[in-house]
Amino acid sequence: MWELGEHFRNYADEYRDAVHEHFFNAVPESRQVFALSMRDTHTSMAPALAWVLEHTEPGEPLLADVSAKLTQLARDHRRHGFPAEIYSQFEHALVAGLRVLALTQYQYDFARDVIHQVCEAMAKAAREADSAGEAPAYSAQVVAVNRPTRDTAVIRVEAGLAVPYQPGQHFPVTTQYLPGQWRMLTPAQPADGTGQLIFHVSSAGEASRSLAHAQPGDWWTLGQPSGGIGAKDSGRGESVIIAYGTGWATARCVALAALKENSRQVPRIFAVAGSPGAHYDTYFQQNLAALGIPVRRIVREEKDPWLLNARELAPGADYVVSGKPTDVVVNEVELSTGTPPRFLLVGPAEEVAEGEEKLVQRGIGKQQIDVLSWGRDGRWQPEDYAALS
Template sequence: MDARKISLVRTTFKAVAAADDGPERLVRSFYAILFSHYPGTREFFPATMNVQRDRLLRALGHVVENFDDSELILPFLAQLGRDHRKYGVADEHYIAVGNALVTALEDFAGGEMWTEEVDLAWREAIALIVSVMMEAAHLEAGPRTWTGRVVEHKQVLRDVAVVRLQLDQPLRYGAGQYVGVSVPGRPRMWRYLSPSIPANDQGQIEFHVRRVSGGWVSPAMVGQTALGDEWLISSPLGALGVDRSTGRDQLMIGSGTGIAPLRAQVMEMAMRGNNPRVHLFVGGTYPCDLYDLETLWQIARTNPWLTVIPVSQEDTDPWWHIDPTPITPPGMHQRLTGKLGEVVAEFGAWADRDIQIVGSPALVQTVKYRLQAKGTPLANIRHDPLA
């Protein structure tokens, strides 16, 4: 697309965003048109559409804002296309979505704003989005989904569970990637989780799940999962992992269950003979939130390239945590107290490291800000999409 057409698309979208309740009204109109004109598409979506509406808005806003950055947008759209395979989406469904979106935008803008030139610009933009997504979906090999049977469910904190599953066939993923997960009782309500162990030929997989207050899915995963339950797993996504081509040592920073993809990476590294140095900061609000330190310490004991540094904001556990198990194993790096971003930055800029950050969007942004303020090159910092 040329600069003129990109400008028209952005101007139209910004006008929608500036209107009172504009984005929400646009998305509601889009889904009403889609389901009315193409009723077969309704089966791809969950009964409650709140999360789906938010995701569409974020994705569309991200694409419109970065349309002129092909190195960013093309991989983003390709990943969306691969991810949509789990729904069973076919080419005609992409076309239906594109037509519905143009109709919703025209209805919303109307009048003098929606000119023939604007219409053509949006149709070209949507054609590009659809073609990249469809091509990526067509190129993806393997099944749309895997079925995993729950073989162990262990609640390690009152709001955190470790769930182990046996897949119907092995799933190849890179340590650090994430997958879509759908559980019984919450059909079509997909959530993204990072496996906490490397891929293996036995088809075993493990997830660490934190219950989100008011969430639709995570409370069921943590509190209602039973042995024998069957979860659906989608193709792996994301690009976190150790890039050995840089030759740099690693800084890994994880908070809460965000430790899972970093844990999988150091486990995979422990199976190799030659590794870069890794400093792994594990954070939480309370000492008990560092629930997996024993595993990480066992890896560090036999792998001198790995240093694990536990960090908690509070010195003591909350009153409701009664597990007497020591949080910091004997001989491990002394647990530090403070906010994770501040503690990591106190060690310096880590400018010679490849850096991965995993946790809540607020945690990721805070740690990035602290490191940048210390002089860390932004190009050295990686994390999964915050949305």
């Protein structure tokens, strides 16, 4: 029901507020779990439900891929600390909120049926994760903070136990001074069984800025990792990563994983930044080059902003200046022969969207392009279903 999904999107704020009014009255203790500002609370709830409505036929059960994504979402939401039984009360709130949408009886009945299936599927997934002994979240202490530029922090945390994840996955992260607010951060190195993780945090938005100003001794809460960059396939041609800003963390993690696994298909990396000093990890990049994974640095402007407070680049860390970084990539990657390369674009949403558009204009098929991005406020912008979190 595409028209019903669109209706939910158009009245997302009104529906969300009505649902919360009912839920917080029914379960008062739940209020402390969410952000203090109502406008920052459950912002993706209505779009997520709209997506499910659009992918469900009247009278039919949820599609397998929809159920799979709801299962992942339920596992993710265990980080909030609610028992699986909460879904029955949340179902009542979701149905009660329908009153603000002025639906026809047919639309109301359909939406109520889908909501019931959604909550049943998520409750089941949460109970199964509980029974399997899966940790709902990890507590990690900040042990080191490095600020290579005014806008970027490299933060090391220790969880005290192994934290499994795959390269390219991101963790929902919060801390005591961000009540109810979570930001998605991607580790900059593969999981190693020690419980140590490194995050590159850009000061994008108030919440991310707060995380970037962490101090040793702070405690962070990490939910279960999600997302990712898809399965490796050595038959898909060259792997090319275009990393914008702190999207470099993902590229770094993928490169280290390839070296660790002695993979024959190491990625080719292009790192894009606004100016030379914004390439904040050049010593590590030079070490990667010595191990056979060169990093091509691209800058949009030749001079650093005077407030950037950047450190000097590593010896030999050259770069090319271009206002059109995608053109540099396409001109240097072989496109005319053999298996087409696979592109991964990761970084701020505007830059990733621009890069994807430019690749398509240069003849790269969309099926050859994967994207991982986040918005100005630091929130990740993956495909529709992932916004459920």
